Amino acid sequence: MAESAESGFKVPQDLFYTKNHEWARIEDGIAVVGITDYAQSQLGDITYVELPEEGDDFKKDAVFGTVDSLKTVAELYAPLSGSVVEINSELPNNAERVNEDPYQEGWIIKLEIGNESELEELMPADQYLKLISKLSKKKA
Amino acid sequence: MKYIPQSEQDRSDMLETxxxxxxxDLFSAIPKNYRCPEQIDYPQAQSESELRDQFKGLSDLSESPQLSxxxxxxxxxxxxxxxxFLTQRSEFATSYTPYQPEVSQGSLQCIFEFQTLACQLTEMELSNASLYDGATALGEAALMALRIKKKSKAKILVSSALHPFYREVLETYCEAFLDRFEWLPLDGNSLDLAALEKKIESADLLITQSPNVFGSIENExxxxxxxxxxDALWITSCMEPFFWGAFRGPGAFGADIVTAEGQSFGxxxxxxxSSFGIFCCKNEFLRNLPGRLVGETLDQNGDRAFTLTFATREQFIRRGRATSNICTNNNLNMLAGLIHMLCLGRQGLREVALQSISKTQYLRRSLSKISGLKLTKDPVFNEFCIESPLxxxxxxxRLSQEGVIPGVSLGRFKEEWKHKLLIHVSERHRLEHLDRLCTLIQKSL
Amino acid sequence: MKRFGPTVKPILSHEEALIFEKSKPGRLGYSLPPLDVPEVQPQDLGVASEQVRTDGALFPEASENELVRHFTRLSQKNCAIDLELYPLGSCTMKYNPKINEELASSFGFGDLHPFWPLNRLQPALAIQYQIQELLKILTGLGAVSLQPSAGAHGEYVGIKVMRAYHRSKGQDEKKTKVLIPESAHGTNPATCSMVGYEIVSIPTNEKGIVELQDVFDLIDDSTAGIMMTNPNTLGLFETQLPQIAKRLHEVDGLFYMDGANFNALLGISFPGDLGVDLMHINLHKTFSTPHGGGGPGAGAVAVRQDLEKFLPSPLVGKTDSEYFWKENEASIGRVGGYFGNFSIQVRALAYLLSIGNDPKTKSPIFRRISEAAVLNANYIRARLKDYYRIPFDTICMHEVLLSDELQKSQKLSTQDIAKRLMDYGYHPMTVYFPLVVSGAMLIEPTESESKESIDRFCEAMISIARECQENPKLVSTAPHSCFRTRPDELLAQKKPKLRWLSEESLH
Structure with missing residues (x-):
């Protein structure tokens, strides 16, 4: 698993990323979606995840839910167009999973991919690493 | 000007700094042609004694009735x-929203105590810190329920015996959903339960009020x-929370959201x-609740402390996606209500309710002996309707000329109600007041 | 208790149990005359038996004197304007004159019942009529509704009126967007959502205001209106407002001004002259009614004359001999239970009348209020600018915005500075708002503070700035002299306790 040299955030190689700090793992036409380690660390203690319903359709970049930390709310943007086939039903009662394990237990939704070609617009791990390194520097 | 402490010297020192x-020069950002003229046509400033005279003069425009x-x-x-005496204390009256818990534990604990009493009163699990009033609380409740039922297009069933002002506020708040409204028919002065039974299956929302605008107690x-x-969500409204001194709260019957006008308390x-709105719901709807909420927690030293909580629902964080735009709890009115409720305690709450019931029934019996008056048979709490030839x-x-306001003419709301008079009796009314009203009504017919 | 820094007397320090924990069966805090009619029980009324209640809602039981002590002690755990400067930006925590309170509790105003016949309500209507007239003068607009219960409620009325206007012109379908600066109060976007408008965000430029060209680029035929606070939430006057309004009117959009910061404009500039079509006024801010720990407030909405017909009914009208309720033909409908927060209106009128024209100089006292408020804010800016970063270091209006940028190197933030300010006896300023500035601290002193009072506050702020450099731990662990310190907000959400539960019900 890759790590950002400066910041120590986890950025797994096999995922796709968005500039809004969502990740997508592609498995047989299904995109598993969550937020990155960097995103969860910026938000701090996550207290709530507002989920869509199974069957909801989203266009790429549409807001599909929100993540609440103590004092902020972050909107979740669909990395790809598609239809929600599964939601992580553990999250409503265990929102801290997004903090603890953002890439596995803390996944948020699974999307049936509507348009494969949109994958090209997502960032590979290296590019995302650069983005967060830049952001971390700017912050410091 | 006695409210501005700066002296001439202060002003020039400050300008120099x-x-x-x-x-x-401090107003140079405002283009000159958009500045007010030097002289403005506005009344002359008044001193305290002039203000007293003026307000006394205003109050003299009408004579107060002896009895209402x-x-x-x-x-x-x-x-x-x-x-x-207590609500006027500066520390309550001149503080603001308890965003900073360390310097607001007083207000926070008061709200926590209020939330508890509101839950006890309505037999619900969750209460917010209060809203503006009973009517807007109902409007907010409907919006909240529609959020929970976001996908549905099903009917919104509303009792036709809802107070017309509440109905108007509800219609304003739910303007986008008016095509889904269906007004439930009445059987006499209360809800037609057979009709409700037929319609409930196709409904998303059910909105009832008890006691209703005719004073009748609905069979909750x-x-x-x-x-x-x-699957419908059931929202109840109540205008007179003293009702719950003698009758079960809607939570006992499965209501999902309970709203009430709090004015009667304090x-x-x-x-x-101003008054305050009571807003309670089931725990499961916590994330959809509008308004402020106070919770108990521990501070860094492990001491019990209170704090605003679940704030990410609110407009100052969630902005366009907030559960409401509300940024107020009518805190001082709520505090008055809290203190009044605590003065009464369980015994007083019940005693006021019993006195109200007893006096209302006494008046009803007396009026029922007057020929020409029609009284409905519905059970009532402290308010009831009469119909007369007038x-x-x-x-x-006619009675106002004798210094007595006999009630509220429901004709002010609807032509078809023009012969209905709604009479309210409380613990304030004495036997001789009730007898006097009866005599005057008899005389006027 | 270990004490740090300034020697502050430990006020706010009585431990006060919840009233439920102090309850004892049989205690009474009320007295009623004996029942003088035959007693009737609820079960005798013909209601379903399961509806009858006998437990008195299990309310706690306390004697009157215990209650007085309980609430007096609780009151002492609050900061208040009557105790000390209360610099909450955007909240206008000015002095609340006591004559307002006296008048509101006199002359039977409290007894006026909303459904008494009109000839019994003339005092109330006269008061409302006078407020309407005075607010028309101060805003330069043609009609006023007093029905909204608060500022956000006023916004709701304003944006509903905006929508009703477009509907009346048959253009509601295409007018779908409202432009709102990103620095706006959260109530603005929340209100637009409630009314069903799409929100378009206007960026803030490097001077802290909106850029004319940015707004022009965003205005098109789909623009229903603009909602802008002026002075804005950064404490700055939106100098381009008239040009924006003009451009907006070309596409038949309406300019809504959030009047939360009206305290800086009294007698300085009439919003109507600037091109504002409608606005709300927070009577509890600008016109001095007490904030009450979070309410009640009172909103008023002022609109251009031709928009009057959309306002909530009723307004108050006047003939030669009496005042009357005036129904509006095209009203957006009722937004509150009755006729607005009358108890607050009485107080506001007392203030409106006491800040009129000076009998000697004939110049308006209300202008001196705005001048003093602006002077105080700029004085704080001048005194603190060497110690805190001022993101927009220019002459400000009635409030000044600082940030924690200079303190970040010590790993200290706005939160820490705010908490430390409590040790100096002050309620903190508004923190982390507006959102466009990281670590924002918004300070609004109001006109009510003397130079000495502001000097003391500035010295506290300067002292904290020094502590941030010399003893950061002292600041990061503040407050040290409060009744409670940094309640655990995460715990409050993880294990929600939102009401008291008795031992029995817990087990």
Whole structure:
């Protein structure tokens, strides 16, 4: 698993990323979606995840839910167009999973991919690493 | 000007520190042609004694009645002397929203105590820190329920015996959903339960009020049973929370959201405002709740402390996606209500309710002996309707000349109600007041 | 208790149990005359038996004197304007004159019942009529509704009126967007959502205001209106407002001004002259009614004359001999239970009348209020600018915005500075708002503070700035002299306790 040299955030190689700090793992036409380690660390203690319903359709970049930390709310943007086939039903009662394990237990939704070609617009791990390194520097 | 402490010397010292020559320089961002003229046509400033004279003069424009039986949503009860005494304390009156818990534990604990009493009163699990009033609380409740039922297009069933002002506020708040509204018919002066039974299956929302605009107590036990046969969310409204001193809260019958006007507790009529709205719901709807919420926690030293909580629902964080735009709890009115409720305690709450019931029934019995008057048989709490050959307006006008306001003419709301007069009786009314009203009504017919 | 820094007397220090924990069966805090009619029980009324209640809602039981002590002690755990400067930006925590309170509790105003016949309500209508007239003068607009219960409620009325206007012109379908600066109060976007408008965000430029060209680029035929606070939430006057309004009117959009910061404009500039079509006024801010720990407030909405017909009914009208309720033909409908927060209106009128024209100089006292408020804010800016970063270091209006940028190197933030300010006896300023500035601290002193009072506050702020450099731990662990310190907000959400539960019900 890759790590950002400066910041120590986890950025797994096999995922796709968005500039809004969502990740997508592609498995047989299904995109598993969550937020990155960097995103969860910026938000701090996550207290709530507002989920869509199974069957909801989203266009790429549409807001599909929100993540609440103590004092902020972050909107979740669909990395790809598609239809929600599964939601992580553990999250409503265990929102801290997004903090603890953002890439596995803390996944948020699974999307049936509507348009494969949109994958090209997502960032590979290296590019995302650069983005967060830049952001971390700017912050410091 | 006695409210501005700066002296001439202060002003010039401050301007010097700022590094400008004159006050005028501080307003240089405002284009000259958009400035007010030097002289403005506005009344001359008044001193305290002039203000007293002027307000006395205003109050003299009308003569107060000696006796009033007006209710219909705003009720005059005995308010314990400690209520205004304590609520006027500077630390309560001149503080603001308790965003900073360390310096607001007083307000926070008061809200926590209020949330507890509101839950006890309504038999619900969750209460917010209060809203503006009973009518807007109902409007917010409907919006909240529609959020929960976001996908559905099903009917919104509303009792036709809802107070017309509440109905108007509800329609304003739910303007985008008006095509889904269906007004439930009445059987006499209360809800037609057979009709409700037929319609409930196709409904998303059920909105009822008890006691309703005619003063009638709805059969909430039965409504709750009917509601359970469907997926509808049930919102109740109540204008007179003293009702719950003698009757179960809607939570006991499965209500999902319970709203009420809080004015009866601790607040004078003041033309209907300011007062406070009670807003309770089931725990499962916590994330959808509008308004402020206080919770108990521990501070860094492990001591019990109170704090605003679940704030990410609110507009100052969630902005365009907030559960409401509300940024107020009518805290001082709520505090008055809290202190009044605590003065009463369980015994007083029940005693006021029993006195109200007893006096209302006494008046009803007396009026029922007057020929020409029609009284409905529905059970009532502290308010009831009579129908007379005269219109309600005529009755009010005739008795008003004797210094008595006999009630509220429902004709002010609807032409078809013009012969209905709604009479409110509380613990404030004495036997001789009730007898006097009876005599005057008899005389006027 | 270990004490740090300034020697502050430990006020706010009585431990006060919840009233539920102090309850004892049989205690009474009320007295009623004996029942003088035959007693009737609820079960005799013909209601379903399961509806009858006998437990008195299990309310706690306390004597009157215990209650007085309980609430007096609780009151002492609050900061208040009557105790000390209360610099909450955007909240206008000015002095609340006591004559307002006296008048509101006199002359039977509290007894006026909303459904008494009109000839019994003339005092109330006269008061409302006078407020309407005075607010028309101060805003330069043609009609006023007093029905909204608060500022956000006023916004709701304003944006509903905006929508009703477009509907009346048959253009509601295409007018779908409202432009709102990103620095806006959260109530603005929340209100637009409630009314069903799409929100378009206007960026803030490097001067802290909106850029004319940015707004022009965003205005098109789909623009229903603009909602802008002026002075804005950064404490700055939006100098381009008239040009924006002009451009907006070309596409038949309406300019809504959030009047939360009206305290800086009294007698300085009439919003109507600037091109504002409608606005709300927070009577509890600008016109001095007490904030009450979070309410009640009172909103008023002022609109251009031709928009009057959309306002909530009723307004108050006047003939030669009496005042009357005036129904509006095209009203957006009722937004509150009765006729607005009358108890607050009485107080506001007392203030409106006491700040009129000076009998000697004939110049308006209300202008001196705005001048003093602006002077105080700029004085704080001048005194603190060497110690805190001022993101927009220019002459400000009635409030000044600082940030924690200079303190970040010590790993200290706005939160820490705010908490430390409590040790100096002050309620903190508004923190982390507006959102466009990281670590924002918004300070609004109001006109009510003397130079000495502001000097003391500035010295506290300067002292904290020094502590941030010399003893950061002292600041990061503040407050040290409060009744409670940094309640655990995460715990409050993880294990929600939102009401008291008795031992029995817990087990």
């Amino acid at each position: 700022i590094g400008v020559d004159s006050i005028e 039986f007006a209710g219909c949503g705003i009720y005059q009860h005995e308010i314990p002397s400690i209520v205004p 036990a039965r409504i709750g049973e009917i509601k359970k046969t469907s 607040n004078k009529a003041f033309l209907g405002g 219109t309600g307006d005529e009755l009010v006008e």
